[in-house]
Amino acid sequence: MPGERGRIAVVSQQYPPELGGNASRVGDTARQLAREGWDVSVVAPPRSYPPGTYPWSWTRHERREDEGVSVHRLWSVQPTRLDPPVSQRLAYYLTFAVHATLWLLFYRKRFDAVVCTAPPPFTAIPGIVASEVTGKPFVADVGDLWIDATASLGFVREESLSTRLARRFEHAVLMRADRVLTTTDEMSRLIERAHGPAIGGRLVVVPNAVDTERFRPDATTDGGEGHDGATIVYTGNFGHAQDLESCVRAMAHVEEPATLRLIGDGDLRGRLEALVADLGLGDRVSIEAPIDRSEVPGVLAGSDIGIATLRDSDGLRYAVPSKTYEYMASGLPVVGTDIGALAELLAESGAGVVAENDPEALAAAFDRLHSDPDLRAEMGRKGRKHAVKNYDRATVARGLDETLCDLIESHA
The missing domain is CATH 3.40.50.2000 (Glycogen Phosphorylase B;)
Structure with a gap:
């Protein structure tokens, strides 16, 4: 009551x-x-x-x-x-x-x-x-x-x-x-x-x-129709702390067929759109308008890899982006940057891969996960289990x- x-x-x-x-x-x-x-x-x-x-x-x-x-x-x-x-x-x-x-x-x-x-x-x-x-x-x-x-x-x-x-x-x-x-x-x-x-x-x-009943691998899916290969997804704020520019640049080095979906809005939206155009990555990177929170579980369930990147800064070592837990609950393997509490969470849970804040290192992490479905499934299971138990x-x-x-x- x-x-x-x-x-x-x-x-x-x-x-x-x-x-x-x-x-x-x-x-x-x-x-x-x-x-x-x-x-x-x-x-x-x-x-x-x-x-x-x-x-x-x-x-x-x-x-x-x-x-x-x-x-x-x-x-x-x-x-x-x-x-x-x-x-x-x-x-x-x-x-x-x-x-x-x-x-x-x-x-x-x-x-x-x-x-x-x-x-x-x-x-x-x-x-x-x-x-x-x-x-x-x-x-x-x-x-x-x-x-x-x-x-x-x-x-x-x-x-x-x-x-x-x-x-x-x-x-x-x-x-x-x-x-x-x-x-x-x-x-x-x-x-x-x-x-x-x-x-x-x-x-x-x-x-x-995270609400582990809403965010789950079997949520009603939105697989990002029209995208070829693996779907790498980010949902949320396009802010200064998130290293989304490195993620965009990484797509120029990804060898496997994959698409990066950046879904949201924020201060850096214009800069990211310009970067995609400058690098000619319009066929590999889509920057999409914000969606209602009720639609996010379906988007994640229909994706293959979630990204939770932070700029390499001592002032951000304490931080774990909240979307990380949503990826984990959805059974998505996570690619995160090798910094502080975020890296510790991914290592402790076995839910993903950490990479340096470098486009080529991020691309290698994307390729590793994309080329190994068993590894993706194992990390997804571990992440889901860890999220349900602790978060x-x-x-x-x-x-x-x-x-x-x-x-x-x-x-x-």
Whole structure:
């Protein structure tokens, strides 16, 4: 029965149907908590990501139900084009943070705890203010080490004033939080190393997860009609952290007949389209529009290889793209880049092959899997088994359920 476990307000900068791993993770987790008996209210800005996809909204407050979750869209500035300038991003983040803070204060009797997801770090402001006013617990849900990632990718300078101020703000948020949720053990280690052992007792690993009943090898398939040979697939955000350019370049070196399907949208879409045209790979690489989440299981079940690549950067060593678990649950062997937690997961599970961030190395991995159906099947079975045992959405949500129950009870 909704609400029997407690009442949770979740503050998130993005929420489905918006694209991106963070939106999917928050949406799936919120819906699973509702199934577990929580009264879940999600507070988010108007649908904005990828920028320019959705019309500008002047609606102050839009409410709808999403499988037992009350979703409240609060007006904020919306970015209007892909890869928006810093000024537009900040306006988007800060206007939402202010509006969400006011909403939480006005409806402070509706919840027992506030969970704020990052990135961006500004989503923590509503949770901190609401917790200070009400005395109710504040949970920082860290989906990405945003500052580390942006610095390592060269978007900000580590020694700049803005980066130093951002790190101080991050430290204040994490030390103020009653619990800090991380997605991998490596992320927890990095946070403890950066912020001191005092934070260790607040860290709880809640990994990205997957609905293993929806994502399965026998889902209704979309095999990508018209594609010859093996189908190599990527679904999700075309962002700066994903090394999709190397994957496109790899197709020029693939010897086996194969097609790469990049399905989604994001800041780098135009660059990827130009690269495909420049290399003359239009017959081997298709860049396709985003699809509804309900269609993704069928696409994966109709494919042969999934790719989960990250740029070779120390700032991304903690990360495992959420799509990796969807590939595994779907019985797809995974080609991932040889970096940090992602490489550790593929080695531990036996679900795929790791390769260097090099087009020829990626092409060799694609060819190896394509030419060996038995190896693909074995990795697919191992990946599916590992995902069901360790990363099923319901199992992961039950761990979060216990953390929230204990936290609320300790504040009663």
